[in-house]
Amino acid sequence: MxxxxxxxxxxxxxxxxxxxxxxxxxxxxxxxxxxxxxxxxxxxxxxxxxxxxxxxxxxxxxxxxxxxxxxxxxxxxxxxxxxxxxxxxxxxxxxxxxxxxxxxxxxxxxxxxxxxxxxxxxxxxxxxxxxxxxxxxxxxxxxxxxxxxxxxxAEPHEALPEGMLPAVAGPEEAERLDLLYARLPQVHWDRVTFSAKESVYKAWFPLARRWLGFHDASLILDPDRESFEVVLHRTHEHSDGRLLDSMSGRWSVADDLIRTAVVVPPL
Structure with a gap:
């Protein structure tokens, strides 16, 4: 990404x-x-x-x-x-x-x-x-x-540049973001999405050693738990045959910063 x-x-x-x-x-x-x-x-x-x-x-x-x-x-x-x-x-x-x-x-x-x-x-x-x-x-x-x-x-807590969201989020994700903006308009959900997918890629690449684009991952943000779930449209097979086809992470907004983190637990 x-x-x-x-x-x-x-x-x-x-x-x-x-x-x-x-x-x-x-x-x-x-x-x-x-x-x-x-x-x-x-x-x-x-x-x-x-x-x-x-x-x-x-x-x-x-x-x-x-x-x-x-x-x-x-x-x-x-x-x-x-x-x-x-x-x-x-x-x-x-x-x-x-x-x-x-x-x-x-x-x-x-x-x-x-x-x-x-x-x-x-x-x-x-x-x-x-x-x-x-x-x-x-x-x-x-x-x-x-x-x-x-x-x-980490990203500045501000909106993405105009016109950038379609490159980051698919249509279904954009619809979910509209609902989040209606509920909590003070959060820049587009930038949270961008940051979360950056974290996804950083956790993905050391395992798969392959590119993962923004649209290769679909994000569902939870505003109450400050967490997110990720469905991967490209998968990676672990050495024991299990597939890495999803991830989860957490996010926060503080200090005028968005922070996101993704952790892949051990096999």
Whole structure:
């Protein structure tokens, strides 16, 4: 699924959103120090991605970009050496979020390089997702034994550009959105739909390694539970023969942001 145009320079501290004790598997927690920085003290945030993810996941977010003078991995810097400065800032900062989240799992800091489809390449045994939009960067990770795959996305809480909705939602989805607007007009449901499908793709691709378009997934949003169900029109067969033909996720609107998250549970 295509991503939105994102820019801006956030301000504010980088915050770690750790999983509560218990409910995750993997190496014992160890706070490894390196030139990539050490995690700050955990701070609970019920409006961040921690509220949308299971206890086994750890997320980190920031409203400011990585400052000059803060060390980065040279392998990552090489990827964006020719990019404009705004792109270099968001690239560096979202990976700093990723390392803070990995630290919450007890994983030492490592470069997080993009793969062939720009997907983040995580350390062995770890799954995760990253997102950035104007004024905000975040990452979430979990051990593969706890979560098969996950996807997160953040978007500004504003309407999609005029004429974009048909590219994102089918006719039946658009009808459901009309009903949601009639009930809760203060929510930009078109952008929630866009963000949710971005999260779906980020959870889908590491498993299927295939493209999934906006119209390859149909979304049903629940405004009361702040959740959504997804029917996939393209399927993926797991190693045990089971089909991945649906997903579920959660969404929230806070801090003038839409956050969405999708988690595929283990087999």
């Amino acid at each position: 295509p991503t939105s145009v994102r820019s801006g320079a956030p301000t504010g501290p980088l915050l770690l959103r750790p999983a509560p004790q218990g409910g995750r598997t993997g190496p014992p927690d160890r706070r490894a120090r390196s030139d990539a920085g050490s995690p700050p003290a955990p701070r609970p945030d019920p409006t961040g991605f921690a509220a949308l993810l299971p206890p086994s996941a750890v997320s980190a977010e920031t409203f400011r970009d990585l400052l000059y003078g803060e060390a980065v991995f040279p392998e990552e810097e090489a990827v964006v050496r020719g990019a404009v400065e705004a792109r270099r800032r968001e690239f560096r900062t979202v990976r700093q979020c990723a390392r803070r989240a990995l630290g919450g799992l007890g994983v030492p800091p490592v470069p997080v390089l993009p793969g062939p489809r720009r997907e983040p390449q995580w350390p062995p045994g770890v799954v995760g997702s990253m997102t950035h939009c104007a004024g905000y960067r975040a990452a979430a990770v979990a051990y593969g034994g706890d979560v098969l795959s996950l996807g997160i996305d």
